[in-house]
Amino acid sequence: MSRLLSAPRRLVDGLLRDRTRLPRFVNRTIDHIADHPDGLLGRLAARSLGGFDASDIPPPTAAPATAARVYIGPTNYAAQGRLWAAALDASDADVGARNMAVDVPGGFDFPADTIVPVPVYTRSREWQEAELEAVGRFSHVLVEAERALFGRLFSRDVERETAELERRGLSVAFLCHGTDIRLPSRHVGLTPWSPYADADSYNTKFERDASRNRALLDRLDRPTFVSTPDLLLDVPYAQWCPVVVDGAVWQVDAEPENARPLVVHVPSKSAVKGTALIERPVRGLEAEGLLDYRTVSGVAARQMPELYRSADIVLDQFRLGSYGVAAVEAMAAGRVVVGHVLESVRRSVSEATGFAVPIVEATPDTVGDVLRELAADPERRARLGREGVAFAEAVHDGRRSARVLLDGWIES
Template sequence: MKRMLAISSKAWTPKRVRRLRAALRHDDVWLHLVSSADDSPAQVDADRYDTLLAPPPATGLKRLLTRPRPTSPADRLREACAAGGPLADWAAGADAVLVPREADCRLLAPLLAIAPVPVVHPTARRDLVRAGVLDERRPAPEDEPLPVVPDADTRLLIGPANFAGQGHAWARAVERLDPRTVARNVRFGTLDNPFPSDLTLGFPTLHSNPAWRAAWREWVTGSFTHVLLEANRAILPTRSVTGFQQVDELRRAGLQVAMLSHGSDVRVPSIHAERERWHSYGAFAPEPLAVMEHNARRNLEQYLAFDGPVFVSTPGLRAFLPDGIWAPVVVDVAMWRTEQPLCTGRLPVVAHAPSNVQKGSHLIDPVLQRLHDEGVVEYRRIQGVPFAEMPGIYQAADLVVEQFGAADYGTAACEAMAAGRVVVSRVHEDVRRHVRERTGLELPIVEADPDTLEQVIRRLVADPERCRQVGAQGAEFAERVHDGRYSAAVIAAWMHGPGAPSETINPLETRGEDDQGE
């Protein structure tokens, strides 16, 4: 059944409702009709329609919008949209927004920020584009054909986040493990991203053309047998809806669904700050930190309510999702591997890449700069470097100082280990224990925190043999645990197993005969 949100500055009488429904030529349309922000719901033809907001006379609405007051319907509408609630929830779950000619741009702005694709009268479109409320780009589906997915018994879609290229890496790993499985990843967004993706869709494509939205839904539900939802983000393009809220729709279409947490989507700042002394949330402004807190708590609640498997990309996330199944991040080991030796008598090079605030660079920089000034190390602060140049930068370093804030380890640490470099970082003992239990291997990351970093670096550069030993252990660990075989086996156990993914997979068992003696 289609759910459409109709917005107008005119009163929605039962007669107008019947005309609108007849014009749509659909018998299965639910209409929520919005003309103002009266807080009292009203019913129009209650057996067949829902009216969310009762309309005042058009002249009265115009007068209120041109002379806004704190208690005006327009202000209450904006507040309702910002705070969520029935209006925001219903708008976000609609299949389309009907915007007739007489619609008011100022009234629509807060609703269109949360509602899905608008179907707009040409006159209203012109006004909305001029007001900056609506994107004028409306790509046609035929201009951007969706790829054909090869036929296979198991067809997996991973998306739509692809953080650090991990969605793409997991998809390739799954296909390598079982050639009978087809896996694809998709990334939503318009920001520059250096990582590969099978399919990248900008938000204007997703949200400005209802025909494209329909084609996308049909492609997702008709092309795949399994969906892995990343970071609790919706895979079917509807604004302000989470992946969890689309699980039922995906299952009704016959798809099996799992979820995967990447990190900050579930790491609740207030909880993590109580657990981890060296958190970096003090570097955030209050407003973005409040948003992080709200989103993480919402996601955590929905992950815990989900009745299917929830994967985590790093073991530290199990502090929030105790039943989370670790599907390790994947790195291209061959791309990072180098024969360049460590600590060969020259001044040791220490690299640090402050890619995000939570790494605690404000605590790392002063220590490494002081050691640099003393001539103990050569400190290279890596910032603004294209991703394609990062392998060479890590390969030219001896030590890589990763982070303090998360007390976990992720893609950057795995890349540095794959390059055979000594990785220095803060890692919680629970993370190390889980890695040991699941893999039988010790995590070869040298422990340090702001209080011990200087002493740790001094001891390492004074012991070249230990550096070379730790670097070799890191390269082996990255190949065994993070080259994709272990992760693919965990994901495949969900797709092909009789229930929850297996908790008995060991990365040492994922090495095929061709890998022996590498």
């Protein structure tokens, strides 16, 4: 696959990692290309992602030999597509699931049943047609983030894809992940720390995409799910399908032996997580000798369990008002998680599960005081760690997610 890692591909990777830093005319050009994949610029952009050989084309995704056969794709954010599929496999229903993920520029490397290099996904008619035929052997299709499954076979038109799949007798549902459906104009009214309030936030693209995706879901009126509870505000008729974490991967056998509490912050996107907003108060506590602080970036997913095992406290996010995979992973490791979670989100989780979210509430204005109290109270930290493990097991080990999909769609 050497040609897949060409200089143009690396350039595209760099461009897409943080679009808020790009000039507006560059962003407008990128958006035009995304909206017109069959146009001249769209075809040129597809070629810029590199070539591919026949050996780069993965075999079609094979359907399991079960009564219900579920196909999930194409984003696999934080390996959630694979983990939801595994949760369905492990359920007591006669259902099997497989997931497909596109290796997109600027993305992370997570395991999947079928991984498709983006040049193959975009340009290989052979792969597109073979995968469509393979998916026709499934009974159910779960479309992640309102993204096209078969590249440009249907000009990346999800509505046309849905019609074709249903013509073949499949049941189609949708699962929203985040920026694909979160409306910036609504979010800025939820919390004063909303990242969409930033002057350099690329709200034009986010607002348009979220509005367009919501309109698509409204028109199609198919079973719809969201991966985090805050998104129920954007899609009120959706059902919450919790993110899944494999507790065995994150399990900790011994507590860290730090002389002072080690506070860790691992922002996937620092502007969204609120890193700059919390840096001064946390560094101030470190200067007082009350704790040690590490901000880590660019860590491979396989290294995260070891990182969390060394920590006492994990700072999650302070701007979106919710929580996701990273927070659950830290809780599964028994670590105290601190972050900003809206009361409406906490209430939604409690009503759906009977559990309170054991994330210690803190905003950029209060994080210093919160950490000062936690640093002085090891017994409270130990209790919160135990509560986090219990919460991760009860809500996010996959059983509840599988049941939501079964009750709300597959077996309905």
